[in-house]
Amino acid sequence: MSNSYAQPILRTADLSAGLHAVEKLLGIADLSYLEVDFDARISSTHSLSQVLALLPDANWWAYGDSDAASDAGNSPSALLPIWLRRMASAPETVEPFLKAVGDSPATVRWDFNAWPEAPEIGLGVGGTRGAFVTLCAHARDLDLEEPAADHTVFVHVKQVEAERAPWLxxxxxxxxxxxxxxxPY
Structure with missing residues (x-):
């Protein structure tokens, strides 16, 4: 299994503009298989309680300490900041998740079947290992290391199909x- 490669295509202070760009990208993708993955770096008890109410089965670990984690029976509120991850969620949970995280840096990654063929640049259908869109809310990077007041949309492609990103x-x-x-994953 290999990682995808991502390239930013939009940075905006308007979260709804970021979501609209994602919606347009999803409109050209093969969505016969669609799920959403969430990551967040949470520092406040309010955001934590909101996210855990929405995603009670999310995995988490103390930031910088993988031994203090959801599977170790620790209390996340006593270990803030934490890193939280929930894989394979329903697309309908995106907006509630973004509301719950508040100003915490977070990513939403849409995982789907394929990008369309791009005959103008000599590419066929882009398969699953490179068919993602990520919205970084309150962050400039996919690792959530650069908190920001704005939001960034990334398209993911296979490295050997790098020219697909500007085409998309x-x-x-x-x-x-x-x-x-x-x-990162």
């Missing part, structure tokens, strides 16, 4: 705004 951006009226980088 153009399909929804955008352009790449940063370098192609290996995604």
């Amino acid at each position: 951006a153009a399909q929804v009226g955008l352009r790449v705004i940063g370098d192609l980088e290996m995604a």
Whole structure:
């Protein structure tokens, strides 16, 4: 299994504009298989309680201490900040998740079957290992290491199909705004 490569195509202070860009990208994707993954770096008890009420089975661990984690029976509120992850969620949970995390840095990654073929650049259908879109809320990077007041949308592609990223951006009226980088998972 290999990682996808991601390239930013939009940075905006308006979260709804970021979600609209994601919606347009999903409109050209093969969504016969669609799930959503969430990550957040949570520092407040309020955000923590909101997210855990929405995603009670989410995995978490103390930031920088993987031994203090959900599977160890610890209380997350006593270990803030924590890193929280929930994989394979329903798409309907995206907006409630973003509301629950508040200003905490978070990512939402849409995982689907494939990108469309791009005959103009010599590419067929882009398969599952490179078919993702990520919205970084209150963060500039996929690792949530650069907190920000704005939000960034990334398209994911296979490294050998790097030219697909600018093509995808153009399909929804955008352009790449940063370098192609290996995604964390």
